[in-house]
Amino acid sequence: MRIIEINGTVATTEVDGVTRQARLDLLPEAELGDFVLVHAGLAISRVDPEDAAETLALLRKLADEIQ
Amino acid sequence: MKFSEEFRDKHLVQELARRINAMAPDPATIMEVCGTHTMAVARFGLKTLLPPQVRLVSGPGCPVCVTAQQDLDGYLALGEQPGVILITFGDMIRVPGSYTSLEQQRAAGADVRIVYSPFDAVEIARQEPGKQVVFLGVGFETTMPATALAILTAAEAGLTNFSVYCIHKTMPGALRALLRGGELQVSGLLLPGHVSAIVGAAAYDFIPREFHLPCAVTGFEPVDVLLGVEAILRQLAEGQARVANVYKRAVAAPANPQAQRIMAQVFIPARAEWRGLGQIPGSGVDIRPEFAGLDAKVQFAQVLAAVPPAPATPCRCGEVLRGVLSPPDCPLFGTVCTPSHPLGPCMVSSEGACAAVFRFG
Numbered sequence: 484m485r486i487i488e489i490n491g492t493v494a495t496t497e498v499d500g501v502t503r504q505a506r507l508d509l510l511p512e513a514e515l516g517d518f519v520l521v522h523a524g525l526a527i528s529r530v531d532p533e534d535a536a537e538t539l540a541l542l543r544k545l546a547d548e549i550q
Numbered sequence: 551m552k553f554s555e556e557f558r559d560k561h562l563v564q565e566l567a568r569r570i571n572a573m574a575p576d577p578a579t580i581m582e583v584c585g586t587h588t589m590a591v592a593r594f595g596l597k598t599l600l601p602p603q604v605r606l607v608s609g610p611g612c613p614v615c616v617t618a619q620q621d622l623d624g625y626l627a628l629g630e631q632p633g634v635i636l637i638t639f640g641d642m643i644r645v646p647g648s649y650t651s652l653e654q655q656r657a658a659g660a661d662v663r664i665v666y667s668p669f670d671a672v673e674i675a676r677q678e679p680g681k682q683v684v685f686l687g688v689g690f691e692t693t694m695p696a697t698a699l700a701i702l703t704a705a706e707a708g709l710t711n712f713s714v715y716c717i718h719k720t721m722p723g724a725l726r727a728l729l730r731g732g733e734l735q736v737s738g739l740l741l742p743g744h745v746s747a748i749v750g751a752a753a754y755d756f757i758p759r760e761f762h763l764p765c766a767v768t769g770f771e772p773v774d775v776l777l778g779v780e781a782i783l784r785q786l787a788e789g790q791a792r793v794a795n796v797y798k799r800a801v802a803a804p805a806n807p808q809a810q811r812i813m814a815q816v817f818i819p820a821r822a823e824w825r826g827l828g829q830i831p832g833s834g835v836d837i838r839p840e841f842a843g844l845d846a847k848v849q850f851a852q853v854l855a856a857v858p859p860a861p862a863t864p865c866r867c868g869e870v871l872r873g874v875l876s877p878p879d880c881p882l883f884g885t886v887c888t889p890s891h892p893l894g895p896c897m898v899s900s901e902g903a904c905a906a907v908f909r910f911g
Contacts, residue, residue, distance in 0.1 A: 506669065508699055509748075509808045518553060520747060520800055523639070523689070524667025525696040527809075528747035528800045530553050535799040539556055542773065546565035 486517050486526075496521055553799065557771030558594075566776040567599035575783045577603040581734060581873055583725065584742030585612030585901030586770050592906035594772045600779065607873040608903035609734075610724065610827065611742050613689040614641050615871055615895040615902050618823040619860035621717045622647045627857045628684050628715065628850055629660040635678060637671040638686040640664045645898045648860045668693075668700035668714075675704065675712035684846045687716040691748040694718050694835070695809040698816035701837065701844050713846040716837050719822050721745045722753045724833040729761045734873060738764040738782035740775070743797045750805035751795040758791035769797040816841060825895065826868015865894035870903050877904040884908060 484496035484503065496505050496519060505526040507513050518530040582588055588608040591597060597606055610616050626647045629636045636652065643652045643664060656662040661681070665671050668685055675683040687697040697714060704712040721742065728734050741754055746767045757765050764785030768778030774797060781794035795801055813835075822834025837845040847854060864882060869875035877883050877896070887893040889905055896902035 506696075506699060508812065509695060509806050511808065520744065522744060523693045523696040524669045525699065527692060527695070527744065527806070531799045532553075535553050535556070538777075538796075538799065539559075539562070542562045542565065545569075546561055 484519060484521050486513060486515055486519060489513075489515060494519075494526060496526070554771060557769070557773040559773065563599070563772045563776060566773065566780060570599075570604075570776065570780050570783060571601050573780075573783055573787060575601060575604055575787060578737040578783060578786055579605045579607055579735065579873075580738045580740060580779060580782055581607050581609040581736040582740045582775075583609040583611040583721070584740070584745065585615065585899065586744070587740055587742065587768075587775060588612065588903055588906050589901050590770045590772070590775055592910035594775075595910070596772060596775055599776070604779070604783065606779075607736065607876075608870065608906070609739075609873060610728065610824065610871045611690070611721065611745075612871075612896070612899050612901045612903070613693075613719065614645055614899035615867060616719060616824045616827070617642075617645065617688060617717060617895060618825050619648055619863070620857070621823060623649070623860055624854045624857050625684075625686055625715050625717075626650055626652065626655060627853055628846065629655045629662060631682070631850070631853060633681050635661045635663060635674065635681050635683045636686070637663050637665055637674060637683060639666075639688065641899050641901075642686060642688060644892065645895050646893065648863075668697050669703065672700050672704050672707070672709070672712055675709050676707070679711060681711060682849075683712050684850075685712070685714045687714045687718050690719055690721045690742070690745050691809075691813075692744040694720075694817065695748060695812050698812045701816050701841055702812070704844055705841060710843065713844050713849050714837060715846040716817075716835065717822070718817070719824065719834045720819070720832075722749060722756075723819075724824065724827075724830055725754070726756060727830040727833060728827065728872070729757065729763070736763070736873065737786060738766070740778045740782070741765050741767045741793070743767060743769040743774070743801060746797070746801045748806050748809045750803055751793055751801050752803045753805065754793045758793060762791045764791045764794075766794040767797050767801055769800060824871075826871045863893070867894035867896040867904075870896050877907040880904070
């Protein structure tokens with residue numbers, strides 16, 4: 484879910500138009516626009532877009548090489 | 551990018567499946583430790599993409615499924631007390647205790663409420679000062695920090711009508727006990743992504759070191775699961791054993807330091823009772839004595855002492871959780887035990903091995 488608002492240690496997160504409150508106690512470095520995994524009202528991890536893109540790019544490259 | 555659809559890409563899934571099949575792996579049994587993996591494997595039909603000699607079996611990582619009957623009976627007994635509100639995550643509501651379930655209790659007039667987060671339970675306690683609000687703290691390291699924060703929040707607010715019935719369990723410790731006991735006959739382990747976001751991928755380094763089993767920490771989309779399976783099969787082919795992290799976008803090697811600090815502030819390691827696995831030292835937590843006022847096991851000690859020992863049941867979820875019994879091989883499966891009338895927690899929980907097989911085959 485993407486952080487669209489931060490109010491103290493509580494963030495409003497959004498995915499596909501659904502919003503949810505999430506506490507940020509575990510991720511003090513979290514910023515507006517970050518993607519986070521939210522579990523039971525708590526943001527537990529920041530998702531690293533660069534790593535995700537890298538994994539996908541590598542897989543796509545391998546898939547293309549085969550064809 | 552939303553980090554979900556991209557990891558369901560049909561072409562990438564097919565390419566990964568092709569690569570895995572092209573490896574022509576030796577027979578292997580891979581345990582998906584986490585219930586969310588079990589569900590993903592079933593929902594996306596991933597078993598059909600793997601070579602027939604590669605088996606995926608479900609592990610003990612469904613918190614509902616590993617909740618001991620006796621622990622649930624204790625929580626249910628609190629619901630019989632006047633002025634008590636029981637607050638739980640939704641997936642616990644239909645789990646049968648020895649004599650009743652939360653759902654049946656609610657139908658009979660008890661105040662049982664479902665929340666999405668433990669912070670909602672604290673809020674209910676604020677709004678209901680005349681009632682005792684008891685939150686069921688269940689789950690692995692993924693949910694433990696949230697429960698710990700709820701306890702700290704209630705302590706700061708000076709709430710005297712909030713408590714937690716703590717049956718949280720810890721994952722790496724339980725895996726160590728299971729592997730030591732020789733219970734798990736597996737060739738490799740798919741490790742849970744969300745627990746790992748809290749404890750860090752390095753928390754499992756003892757598994758390759760002590761047991762020489764290949765591991766992969768992975769996420770819950772089809773591409774993630776197949777990358778994890780591939781990483782394990784590759785290690786097996788090379789005679790290697792290490793913890794591969796194919797979920798680096800969300801999991802780092804070290805633990806989350808804030809989570810460690812918050813959990814250590816509130817909890818101390820304790821022996822825990824696992825359904826089907828028995829008591830495992832150090833595989834659960836108790837609430838620290840300084841928070842005794844927020845510990846339901848202390849606040850309701852007399853009520854809990856009077857709960858009779860759970861009688862034996864024909865349920866064989868314990869064997870399913872150890873990966874030694876496939877759901878369809880259980881004589882209860884699909885006959886007297888179904889999702890609409892579950893006898894055991896593996897059929898209740900949407901993440902349970904039996905429910906997954908019943909729904910998706």
